[in-house]
Amino acid sequence: MARLTRDLIVSAAIEVLGNVGFEHLSVRKLGEALDADPTAIYRHFRSKEELLRAMGDRSLAEVVDDLPMESWRACVRELCIRIRAANLAHPALASLVRGAPPRHQNELLITETILGQLRRARFDAEAAAGAYHAVIELTIGSAAIDSTLASMPTAAREAIYAEWRADYAALDTSSFPHSVDIANALYPGTADDRFVFALDRLLDGLETQRSA
Amino acid sequence: MARLTRDLIVSAAIEVLGNVGFEHLSVRKLGEALDADPTAIYRHFRSKEELLRAMGDRSLAEVVDDLPMESWRACVRELCIRIRAANLAHPALASLVRGAPPRHQNELLITETILGQLRRARFDAEAAAGAYHAVIELTIGSAAIDSTLASMPTAAREAIYAEWRADYAALDTSSFPHSVDIANALYPGTADDRFVFALDRLLDGLETQRSA
DNA sequence: AGCCGTTGTCAACAGTGTTGACAAACGTTG
């Protein structure tokens, strides 16, 4: 037998995901796409959640390759940017990381890489753990927020940002003076730019805290 | 008749949510808690999503009340902590923020408060906008990540953290030396603690960047 | 009192994830 494999199922699931969207990805539809009985999937995955996590891990495949190693900041920074990009590429999968620990190979590699960089930079165990959680939280969280907008074309996205700026500018000046005042400074550049800015500030804070 | 009202249903739903967790909050369980027929809820809410939205609205209501005003950091910090708490109580709200449909009054108030604090602290328009986006991204994103776990009882949550630490400790030492090494330093304290740590580091970075 | 719209109740539909029993194919061993 052995028509199905974990990899094959994951590939089919990602394709179905692209067609019907995350909320309508069901085990039965997946079975149909595989031209197999839906419950055959349970011979390869304990539960649907396990399958979803495997899909998420697939998207992280090449994230830790050829990272810059000249400094812990450069390495962690680049790694976070790639994680974000991977999560944004498959927006639905980004939400899967919620509440899930890095149990899969690629996720474990990411954790190991970050922790290794921090330890090499003389963070003690508690500081390294704290910095790891902080950086991951910002990266994954930011991707979760931006995922919906990231999937639309640049022009449409820019139009939406402009619309939001206009909304702020059109507010009642007496109730929302500051919002009106700097409305056209909001949503500057791309969402990626804003994320990198936040990441750099967070890394600043982590660095000064370590040296203190 | 009129035993049920929207407010009454929302209150009961919030209570049920605290008991069984978000993914197990079903219309039937809610009906049981109200001692009424489950479908009676549909006389007051068009759909379950509308109910979830109403729950989110309620939780965001008092977020900007009585904020500490002695410094911009204290104010923004407290505000972010409250936003996170509100979002954790009702994860559906986080997913609503992502779509960015009509902007609610409470959300506008939050933006205005943060921007006002930053301007009062002499951030210029661009810096204030950047800091605002950074802080919101971490806060909302972190809440999105932690939402699933936050809705389960403390004991079960602690058990899960312990399990994750054990997973890291059981990894292959040669492949994951650092993960194994500081496994029991991971997931320290509560998820709230870890968020506040990250937020403080980010605020550190934003502050030093402003004075530079 | 009589009407009418609102609300609670019930049964049912179309889905969902998941499990247990049974059968076909495989890899390994005698």
Place this chain on the structure above:
DNA sequence: CAACGTTTGTCAACACTGTTGACAACGGCT
């Protein structure tokens, strides 16, 4: 090669889910 045990695919079924339509009971109105 034959026989075995394990793995995998198939099928029916269970226990759920959100939601809808029909029906009855109640409240506020003229």
